[in-house]
Amino acid sequence: MGTETKSGASAAELEALDNGFMGHPAPLRSLFFTEMWERFSYYSIRPLLVLFMVATVSSGGFGFDEVTASAIYGIFAGSLYLAAVPGGWLADNWLGQERALWWGSIIIALGHLCIALSAMFGMTLFFVGLICIVLGSGLFKTCISVMVGALYPKGDSRRDGGFTLFYMGINIGALLAALIVGVFKEKGMWHVGFGVGGLGMLVSLLIYRFVAQKNLTRYARAKGISAEWEKSNDHYKNIGRWVGGFVALLVAAVLLVSTGMISFNPEMVAEYMTYIIAAVVILYFAIMFISPRLDKTDKLRLLICFVLIIGSTLFWSSFEQQPTSFNLFADRYTDLNVLGFEIPSIWFQSLNPLFILILAPIISIIWVKLGNRGLEPSSMAKFALGMLLAAAGFALMIFASKSILAPGAGLASPLWLVGSLLLLTLGELALSPVGLSAMTKLAPEGMQGQMMGLFFASIAMGNLVAAFFGGHVSADKIEGLPGLFTTMTIFLVVTAVLLLILAKPINKMLKESEREKQLAKQ
Numbered sequence: 001m002g003t004e005t006k007s008g009a010s011a012a013e014l015e016a017l018d019n020g021f022m023g024h025p026a027p028l029r030s031l032f033f034t035e036m037w038e039r040f041s042y043y044s045i046r047p048l049l050v051l052f053m054v055a056t057v058s059s060g061g062f063g064f065d066e067v068t069a070s071a072i073y074g075i076f077a078g079s080l081y082l083a084a085v086p087g088g089w090l091a092d093n094w095l096g097q098e099r100a101l102w103w104g105s106i107i108i109a110l111g112h113l114c115i116a117l118s119a120m121f122g123m124t125l126f127f128v129g130l131i132c133i134v135l136g137s138g139l140f141k142t143c144i145s146v147m148v149g150a151l152y153p154k155g156d157s158r159r160d161g162g163f164t165l166f167y168m169g170i171n172i173g174a175l176l177a178a179l180i181v182g183v184f185k186e187k188g189m190w191h192v193g194f195g196v197g198g199l200g201m202l203v204s205l206l207i208y209r210f211v212a213q214k215n216l217t218r219y220a221r222a223k224g225i226s227a228e229w230e231k232s233n234d235h236y237k238n239i240g241r242w243v244g245g246f247v248a249l250l251v252a253a254v255l256l257v258s259t260g261m262i263s264f265n266p267e268m269v270a271e272y273m274t275y276i277i278a279a280v281v282i283l284y285f286a287i288m289f290i291s292p293r294l295d296k297t298d299k300l301r302l303l304i305c306f307v308l309i310i311g312s313t314l315f316w317s318s319f320e321q322q323p324t325s326f327n328l329f330a331d332r333y334t335d336l337n338v339l340g341f342e343i344p345s346i347w348f349q350s351l352n353p354l355f356i357l358i359l360a361p362i363i364s365i366i367w368v369k370l371g372n373r374g375l376e377p378s379s380m381a382k383f384a385l386g387m388l389l390a391a392a393g394f395a396l397m398i399f400a401s402k403s404i405l406a407p408g409a410g411l412a413s414p415l416w417l418v419g420s421l422l423l424l425t426l427g428e429l430a431l432s433p434v435g436l437s438a439m440t441k442l443a444p445e446g447m448q449g450q451m452m453g454l455f456f457a458s459i460a461m462g463n464l465v466a467a468f469f470g471g472h473v474s475a476d477k478i479e480g481l482p483g484l485f486t487t488m489t490i491f492l493v494v495t496a497v498l499l500l501i502l503a504k505p506i507n508k509m510l511k512e513s514e515r516e517k518q519l520a521k522q
Contacts, residue, residue, distance in 0.1 A: 013222060014222055014223070017218070017219050017222050017223070018223070021165075022165065023158065023161075024151075024158055024161065024162050024165065025151040025152070025162075025219060026215060026219065027151060027212065027215040027216050027219045028148065028151060028162055028165065028166070029215075030207055030208070030211040030212035030215050031144060031147060031148055031166070031212055032165060032166060032169040033169070033204075033207050033211075034144065034204050034207045034208045034212050035144055035166060035169050035170060035173070035204075036169035036170065036172055036173040036204075037173060037200045037201065037203045037204035037207065038105070038108070038140060038144075038173070038200070038201060038204040039169070039170045039171075039173035039174055039177075040173035040174070040176055040177045040197070040200035040204075041108065041112060041177075041197040041198065041200035041201035041204065042133070042137070042177075042197070043173060043174040043177035043178060043349075043353075044177040044180070044181045044193065044194070044196050044197030044200060045112070045115065045133075045181075045193075045194055045197045046077075046177075046323050046349070047178055047181065047182075047185075047323055047327055047346045047349040048181055048185060048190065048193050048194065048346070049069075049072075049073050049076070049323065050066075050069045050070060050073050050323060050324055050327055050328065050470060051185065051327060051328070051331055051345075051346075052190045053068070053069035053072060053073075054066055054069045054328070055190070059188055060119070060188055060190050060191075061190065062123065065471075065474070066328065066470065066471045066472070066473060066474040066477075067267055067471030067472075067474075068266050068267065068471075069470075069471075070324045070325075070467040070468070070469075070470030070471040071266035071267045071269070071270040071467050071468075071471065072266045073323060073324055073467055073470065074270045074324070074463050074464045074465075074466060074467025074468075074470075075266060075269055075270050075273065075464070075467075076130050076133075076134065077320065077323075077460075077463035077467075078270075078273060078277075078460040078461070078463040078464045079134045079460070080133075080134055080137050080138075080141075080460075081456045081457070081459045081460040081463065082277070082456065082457065082460045083134050083135060083137060083138025083141075084137070084138055084141045084142050084453075084456050085138075085453040085456060085457070086138060087100070087104070087137075087138030087139045087140075087141065087142060087143075088138075088141075088142035088143075088453075090139065090239070090243070091139060091142060091143050091146075093239070094239045094240075095139070097143045097146050097147055098143075098147075098213065098216075100139040100140075100143045101139065101140055101143040101144055101147070101208065102208065102209065103136075103139060104136045104137065104138070104139030104140035104141075104143065105136065105140060105201070105204060105205040105208060105209075106136070106205065107132050107133075107135050107136030107139070108132065108133050108136035108137060108140060108201050109136075109198065109201045109202055109205055110129075110132050110136075111128075111129040111130065111131070111132030111133035111134075111135075111136060112129065112133070112194065112195075112197050112198030112201050113129070113198055114126070114128050114129030114132060115129035115130070115191075115194045115197075115198070116129075116191050116194045116195040116198050117191075118191070119190075119191040124254070124258040127254070127258075128254060131250065131254070145163075145166075147216065148162060148163060148166050149163075151219070164360070164364070167356075167360070168357060168360070170353075171353035171354075171356045171357050172353070172357070173200070174350070174352070174353035175350050175353040175354055175357070177196075177197070177200070178346055178347060178349040178350035178353075179347060179350050180196055181193040181196055181197070181346060182343075182344030182345070182346035182347045182349075182350075183344055184196065185344060185345075185346050186342075186344045186345075267471075270464050270467055270468075273464055274461055274464045274465060277457055277460060277461050277464075278461060280457070281309065281454055281457050281458070281461075284450070284454060285302065285305075285306050285454070288302060288444075288447060288450070289302055289303075294444055298444040298445075300506075300509055301442040301443070301444060302442075302443075302444060304380070304438075304442055304506055305438070305439060305442050305443060305451055305454075307380075307499070307502065307506075308379070308380070308383060308435065308438055308439075309454060309455060309457075309458045310458075310495070311383050311384075311387060311431075311495055311496075311499055312383075312431070312435050312455065312458040312459065312462070313458040313459075313461045313462050313465070314387065314462070314491060314492060314495050315383075315386060315387055315390055315427065315431055315462065315492070316458065316459045316461075316462025316463065316466070317461070317462040317463075317465035317466050317469075317488075318390045318393075318394060318424070318462075318466070318488055318492060319390065319424055319427070319428060319462070319466075320459075320462050320463045320466040321466045321469050321470060322349060322352065322421070322424070323349065323470075324466055324467055324469065324470025324471075324473075325466075325469045325470045325472070325473045326348070326397075326417065326420070326421070327345070327346070327348075327349065327470075328470060328473035328474075329397075329400070329401075329412075329417070329473050330345040330346075330348045330414075330417055331345040332473070333401075333404050333411060333412055333473075333478070334348075334411055334412050334413075334414055334416075334417060335410065335411035335412065335413060335414060336414065338414060343414075348414075348417050348418075348421065351417075351418060351421045351422070351425075352421055352424070352425050352428075355421070355422055355425040355426075356425060356428070356429065359425065359426065359429060360429060363426075363429045363430070378503055378507050379434050379437070379438040379441075379442075380499050380500075380502065380503040380506065380507070381499075381500065381503050382430050382431065382434045383430075383431050383434060383435070383438075383499055384496040384497075384499040384500045384503065385427075385430045385431075385496075386426075386427040386428065386429075386430035386431025386432075386434075387427065387431070387492045387493075387495055387496035387499070388427075388492070388493065388496045389423050389424070389426045389427035389430060390423065390424055390427040390492050391488075391489045391492035391493045391496065392423045393419075393420040393421070393422075393423035393424040393427065394420070394485050394488045394489040394492065395485075395489050396416055396419050396420040396423065397416065397420050397485045398482050398485045398486055398489065399416065400412045400413075400416030400417070400420070401478070401481040401482045401485060402482050403416070404478070405478070405479060405482070435455060436452075436455070439451045439452055439454075439455045469484055469488070472484055
């Protein structure tokens, strides 16, 4: 007869719940698949958007020019990251994680449905779908990560491994999405491709509703812990009215634009969004810096965060060109005939998640081994390394773009894109995890959440800047493409060198400040 815990669960059941998914808590399995299919849905539409918008009306697209299409994508992608800030706040202060994730899933699924049906009901429904995906992702994005973190008690050494597994789910979803929708794109079946993304979101929603929620509840009861993700907050009683008012304004804006009563210039909106976000980030840092509760060490940490966020913006402005300039370059100027088989241009978008799945464990082992020998680079050095790798990727694209401009030249070799995407992925693996970790470690006490919001804002700015480059991959502007890639390469190298120069003195100052702080406490 098995022994029972205070919660009434047998020791065997508790063991299965605590280690039921590859040595991790059993609910991680259903959260893994919930996130995998949600990411599948997003990465199904991500590579299609720009190509669909620039496709001629006769081939089923909108017939937009490259500048307009890239600007719209930049606004969409940038807004996705910005929405995570108010979305996380609403989850913490009103809906609770569980309800926020559920409603976010429904809104995202509704967005995909709108996009899929826009072939029958017109362009307005397409943009309503994009807005729904932005709003739903704002609720979904932060909540599911919070739930994964809640599975591990403080000090549990499995936490990092759990998030690594979770990150693998994201990339499996992205890999499958690009491979599947690429086939439909080549056949001109745009809305079938969008519909596939919608089906992925429906699967995610069903897994969460009928599997993940039950697993989380059973886990909390068996472990005798408080199910924090189930709790909502009624402290702010008027939030519902504010949210309703915002949605009403959004609906009114869509109606006014769709009826032509007010004009909408995507390039101008993308440009002003970039300026406004940059101004808000700088102002926010200035306000935090003059806070009387920050000491010398805290202010130094804040300055380091500011430098890293500048670097982050520049890195993501290069990395997020994959669905814009890289996607258009693959579709129009790359030889897609490989060993006698015509590969879909969107398949290049599957390389990043594929490289991550292969290389992430290797990079992780390398950092551990270097750490054991006391040779692991500092956060700023890793940041600089990521930017140098991205610069190398763009240097390859300089040669790729020049290869199609030479007299009598044909299409570019696909190896240029493969090499460039490999280097960008290595840059991502060096920089992205470090960025998130550095923000939480360096942020002064009580400012961690705000710092994460500012980090997401830097990614939003990166997407908006990336959209500018995407608009230049067109027949009438192709001659200027090597110059644009050169500009990006130079910016990345200069910023990386500055970070490397600053890394040693900043680390020294930080250690001295920490030492002074410890002595003051004694």
